[in-house]
Amino acid sequence: MTRRMPTISRMASTSMLALALALPVTLTPMLTSPAHAWRIVYDPRNHAETLLTAARTLEQIDNQVLQLENEARMLINQARNLASLPHSSLQQLQQNVSRTQRLLDEARNIAFEVQEVDQAFEREYGTPDLSMSEQQLLTDARTRWSNTMGGLQDTMRVQAGVTGNIEAQRAEMATLVEQSQGATGALQASQAGNQLLALQSQQLSDLTALLAATGRAEALVEAERAAAAEQGRIQRQRFLTPGTGYQPSNARMFND
The missing domain is CATH 4.10.820 (Translocated Intimin Receptor; Chain T)
Incomplete structure (x- = not known):
């Protein structure tokens, strides 16, 4: 010039x-x-x-x-x-979200689906029948206990997964901030800002997954407690209900 x-x-x-x-x-x-x-x-x-x-x-x-x-x-x-930002965090964010979603999909016994939850509560957490055998009552109680333990384990696995994402999020955030500070134009600065918002959205999704898993575990504990109380009431009522009494009969102690 x-x-x-x-x-x-x-x-x-x-x-x-x-x-x-x-x-x-x-x-x-x-x-x-x-x-x-x-x-x-x-x-x-x-x-x-x-x-x-x-x-x-x-x-x-x-x-x-x-x-x-x-x-x-x-x-x-x-x-x-008009220069485009040379760095993209989309792949890393998608991997973090997929990892958390996979942990939720691997929920034991009762998945995060409305239809399956309704079926499980109707089958295992409903009011026990007076005609049910003691063995059936014991089997249902063990099933409910297994659901509760599975829910607690799922919560801990989701917690571990979300915690594992923290380091990747920290590194990605540092990179995006550096890219934003070194942006040469309005487009690069805008793209860096959008990716920072995407990173924040991914962190919110992890938090949502953790709250969902924790709430599910707490709900299973309360459901097991309520079902156990109802089962105890049924068993107590069955014990207090008058029966036919003792009927004498012949006893054989030795083989003739």
Whole structure:
């Protein structure tokens, strides 16, 4: 890009250009002798007008150079603003979310599905029947205990997975902040900000998964406690219900 000339150089150039333009001053052929000699006639008004025209021409050229400099600078800024961020955290964030989702999908006994929860509660946490055998009551109690232990284990596994994501999130956040601070244009800064928001969303999803797993474990504990209380009530009622009493019968102690 051509740099602007200093004021003194510009004035010197103006004078030189004006002098060059003024050189072809009026040449009037004068017949002073039979040899037809030429004599130069100097016109001050014409010389002044020539200098003024040269100065105006140089000023216009200088303005055009400034305009070209501004346009080039504007194009450079536009190119910087349109430059894309060279770093993308999408793959890392997707891996973290998939890892947490996989832990939720591996929930033992009772999954995070409405239909399966309804079926399990109707089958294992409903009101026991008075006609149920003691063995069936014991089997249902063990099933409920297994569900509770499975829910607690699932919660601990989700906690471990979310904790494992913290280091990856920390490293990704440091990279995005560095990319944002070193952004050369508006687009790069905006993309870095969007990826930081995506990282925050991934952290919120981990927190949501942890709360869901913890709430599920607490719900299973309360459900087992309620079912155990109802089963105890049924067994107590069955024990207190009058029976047929003792009926004597013949006993054989030895084989005849």
